[in-house]
Amino acid sequence: MTSTPKDPKLRLLDAALMHVPFDGWSETTFKAAIADSGVEPTVARAVCPRGAVDLAVAYHRQGDAAMVDALKSENLQDLRFRDRIARAVRLRLKVVTDKELVRRGTTLFALPQYAPDGVKLIWDTCDIIWDTLGDTSDDVNWYTKRATLSGVYSSTVLYWLGDDSEDQARTWEFLNRRIDNVMQIEKLKAQVNNSPTLSKLMAGPNWVLSHIKAPTRFPKGDLPGSWSAPRD
Template sequence: MNEIRERLATAALAHVPFDGWSETTFRAACADAGVPESLARVHCPRGAVDLALTAHAMGDAELRRRLASADLSGMRFRERVAFAVMQRLDAAGDREVVRRATALFALPHLAADGARAIWQTADTIWTALGDTSDDLNWYSKRAILAGVYASTVLYWLGDDTPDLSATRDFLDRRIAGVMAFEATKARLRDNPLTRPLMTLQARIAAGIKAPRTGDAA
């Protein structure tokens, strides 16, 4: 990760709750980090947008560190996923910073950047949990988890319950819904009426390969 961008993103965090991910915040971050604005523009040509994306990537990096040191052996897999999502929310820090980023990436011309950032978070979680899929499942797992994570973030932004209990319950319900969907797929594979269609789908999926290492982002 770019060291100057990290310094600027870290400096920006104190200003975002008041000025959003804006030009004002970008200039304040330059001053606080002691980085000349001309140099900052070289590393962050889109200004505060690049800082918001860097801050998100820093949260993913923190999540990787946390999951690498956590003992997950006593958890069921769905509990590991829930644990990882809650750890990512905790790593995000100030909810107002996330709220401002959510508003920023809701803008139509930045929606693809926001979707890519959420995808990278989902990829971080699956990779840390040891996902070894190399076909269509690689994509579907990340797409499903990205949807779960994005909806949980929106719920978390408005949660004022002690210990985020409402967010945890919401996340558990979302994961339970995914598990029920997977169970339905398994039943379809075993049903003589739908087995041919599911077999065809499996053959198509087998021909789709996950990105090579380093291409996922």
């Protein structure tokens, strides 16, 4: 016997999941979730001002939390860092119990009015992955790591949604290819940095980039970053 969540948003989310494959993350689903969960309509509107959109956001974040729990139980010590990243992305997709819930969410967050929510959710997922794996960067690399992984993650999700291979084997091959592409870019960056001629050409841009800092002065999610003034 499972206990009913006390949090009204979680109660609404649990009730909505069976309706999403048929009606999407829509007002129809939200009204059905209110009726099925027993949450008072005024309370439901208070905790989810945008209705099912807020439930879709909560569903994605619930998946992030499940991924973190799964990732922390893994033994990653013998894995290369690129393989740790791949493992984290795989776990994020494996915690999904119904692809249709993600497919409907992808459709929702593709709409212009909700696209910023979708971008933020992808960024937050990748930020959580890096943080969980122990990333300590506090300069421009903080941004490039998350931006690069966001591209890898989002393209892998789209591939995964259409993958009907056994145990999603083609998706994991696709993921590994995308990470290989990223590693090639990193090798190219290293070659540029090790070239005296190219290093001189990049001196100006590198000086600017060296003063970009990760958002550590403010609560996470508040401001995107900061600029450190050069010292005399």
